[in-house]
Amino acid sequence: MNTEKFKPFLPIVGVAGLLGVWSVVTWQQWVDPVLLPSPVLTFKALWQGMDGGVLGFDFVKTVYRTAAATLIAAVIAIPLGIVLGSSENLYRSLEFVIDFFRSTPASAMFPLFLILFGVGDETKISVAAFGAVLVILFNVAYGVMNARKTRLLAAKVMGASRLRVLFDVMLLESLPQTFVGLRNGVSLALVIIVVAEMFIGSQDGLGHSVFEAQQLFEMPRMYAAIFAAGVLGYGLNLLFLVIERRFVHWSGK
Amino acid sequence: MSAAPHALRVQTAGAPSSPAVGATKRPHVTIRGLSKRFDKAVIYDNFDLDIPRGELISVFGPNGCGKSTLINMIAGLIAPDAGQILFDGMLLSEIKFGYVFQNYREALFPWLRAFDNIAYPLKMMQVAPAERRARTEKLVAHLGVKIDLNLYPYHMSGGQQQLVSIMRALIVEPEILFLDEPFSALDYEMTLFMREQLQRIFMETGTTTVLVSHDLEEAVFLADRVLLLSRHPARVADFTPVKAARPRTDATLSDPEFVLTKAHCLDVFQREVRRA
Numbered sequence: 001m002n003t004e005k006f007k008p009f010l011p012i013v014g015v016a017g018l019l020g021v022w023s024v025v026t027w028q029q030w031v032d033p034v035l036l037p038s039p040v041l042t043f044k045a046l047w048q049g050m051d052g053g054v055l056g057f058d059f060v061k062t063v064y065r066t067a068a069a070t071l072i073a074a075v076i077a078i079p080l081g082i083v084l085g086s087s088e089n090l091y092r093s094l095e096f097v098i099d100f101f102r103s104t105p106a107s108a109m110f111p112l113f114l115i116l117f118g119v120g121d122e123t124k125i126s127v128a129a130f131g132a133v134l135v136i137l138f139n140v141a142y143g144v145m146n147a148r149k150t151r152l153l154a155a156k157v158m159g160a161s162r163l164r165v166l167f168d169v170m171l172l173e174s175l176p177q178t179f180v181g182l183r184n185g186v187s188l189a190l191v192i193i194v195v196a197e198m199f200i201g202s203q204d205g206l207g208h209s210v211f212e213a214q215q216l217f218e219m220p221r222m223y224a225a226i227f228a229a230g231v232l233g234y235g236l237n238l239l240f241l242v243i244e245r246r247f248v249h250w251s252g253k
Numbered sequence: 254m255s256a257a258p259h260a261l262r263v264q265t266a267g268a269p270s271s272p273a274v275g276a277t278k279r280p281h282v283t284i285r286g287l288s289k290r291f292d293k294a295v296i297y298d299n300f301d302l303d304i305p306r307g308e309l310i311s312v313f314g315p316n317g318c319g320k321s322t323l324i325n326m327i328a329g330l331i332a333p334d335a336g337q338i339l340f341d342g343m344l345l346s347e348i349k350f351g352y353v354f355q356n357y358r359e360a361l362f363p364w365l366r367a368f369d370n371i372a373y374p375l376k377m378m379q380v381a382p383a384e385r386r387a388r389t390e391k392l393v394a395h396l397g398v399k400i401d402l403n404l405y406p407y408h409m410s411g412g413q414q415q416l417v418s419i420m421r422a423l424i425v426e427p428e429i430l431f432l433d434e435p436f437s438a439l440d441y442e443m444t445l446f447m448r449e450q451l452q453r454i455f456m457e458t459g460t461t462t463v464l465v466s467h468d469l470e471e472a473v474f475l476a477d478r479v480l481l482l483s484r485h486p487a488r489v490a491d492f493t494p495v496k497a498a499r500p501r502t503d504a505t506l507s508d509p510e511f512v513l514t515k516a517h518c519l520d521v522f523q524r525e526v527r528r529a
Contacts (some may be wrong), residue, residue, distance in 0.1 A: 148359040149359075150354055150356050150359035150360050151359055151360065151362065153330055153354070154352075154354060154360045154361075156330075157328065157329075157330065157352045158373060158374040158377050158421075159374065159377040159378065160377050164377070168362075169362070172362070172364045248364075249364075249405065250363035250364055250405065250407060253363060253407035
């Protein structure tokens with residue numbers, strides 16, 4: 001038998017298996033149907049919610065906040081990371097501070113940011129941006145610092161000035177690592193946004209949707225919102241991978 | 254085989270050439286009083302050397318004797334502790350030169366197509382895009398290179414990438430070309446092919462070339478003179494001329510005179526290795 005032909009279909013096996021087990025469990029009522037609704041009910045709730053329903057609105061809200069937080073973080077972190085990375089002494093001086101706040105759970109900052117920005121969108125977006133900034137910054141700086149020495153020397157031998165070396169070599173050398181930072185950053189931003197939507201006076205967003213459905217015991221809707229959040233997280237990661245493959249074609253080669 | 258006709262002349266610093274007319278070629282590079290130490294190891298101590306114009310010089314010597322350090326100091330990649338290196342009496346910053354790294358994978362820019370890699374030094378010289386293009390096309394045609402230069406380096410074989418590196422070094426029409434073990438990361442088949450390419454390029458351009466090699470046969474095969482260095486602190490153990498006519502071919506390798514020259518170089522090398 002030729003197994004090569006089936007390789008592209010392998011990822012479907014896990015999905016089908018999960019749906020199969022889930023169907024059997026709910027069909028046999030091994031779990032209380034209130035706690036775990038059937039796949040059919042869940043996907044119906046997902047479809048109805050997304051197709052002009054409240055879930056779709058919440059989805060868009062979460063996308064907007066995550067995108068805004070990531071964009072702000074990238075605009076701050078990328079130039080700063082390049083500056084820090086191009087001077088090793090500067091980076092070493094700030095390394096502890098960056099690592100410390102990178103290790104601090106961003107959720108611990110909610111109360112502080114609530115005082116600074118109130119209960120609106122600004123708080124959620126700025127906490128998420130805060131978390132993402134440090135992740136992106138760290139990766140960009142390392143990308144610049146780890147630029148191949150031979151490549152820098154080659155540019156120097158060809159008469160490139162320091163500024164030229166920075167823009168023509170270091171910047172491009174750091175791009176693969178920058179994308180690692182962006183993917184981690186957007187994932188972290190989504191986590192923070194969803195948590196913020198659950199607890200800090202939110203009226204909308206996927207986090208709010210999950211939390212509200214749980215409070216009202218609308219379990220299919222809750223699972224639907226969880227799936228929507230999963231799709232969003234996977235989609236964002238995929239989006240950055242596609243952009244990376246398009247623009248950083250040399251990555252990993 | 255005597256060591257007599259080598260180009261090392263004892264001269265005072267600052268007097269790069271002797272007034273001899275026609276008899277000997279004016280040296281291209283004059284190195285005087287070169288000193289370099291890494292931590293406690295003295296690699297060069299008051300080292301003098303003349304590199305003749307328009308010749309291909311191979312640098313060969315025991316491991317760690319400072320072969321690469323020498324060309325890196327000449328090419329300005331490493332600053333010497335003391336000494337003077339002049340090119341026709343001029344400083345490195347006043348001349349055009351090319352440098353080919355051993356590690357082509359890291360020396361080329363993977364975000365540029367091969368063509369733009371070759372043209373990059375012209376961009377540094379602020380040559381207009383149209384002229385960059387024309388000059389690159391001219392060089393490619395001149396060398397008769399049959400590679401698809403629209404490819405990115407990572408889609409090319411090792412030999413093709415190194416050929417692109419060499420063309421990138423040649424695009425500025427350098428007065429002197431440095432190659433640091435350029436073929437040692439290639440497989441044997443590719444190495445043979447690249448030796449042929451380099452010889453052809455040298456015969457076409459006549460550019461003064463300094464090649465560091467760790468393969469004695471390659472060093473002798475390609476060179477007009479083999480610079481044999483001693484263990485550090487490096488001295489010139491011998492500066493052996495290689496007389497064989499170009500283009501040298503596989504037949505050259507078994508030519509009696511070539512074999513004798515190679516044996517002589519090996520002798521000098523062994524003597525230097527044993528000197529502890």
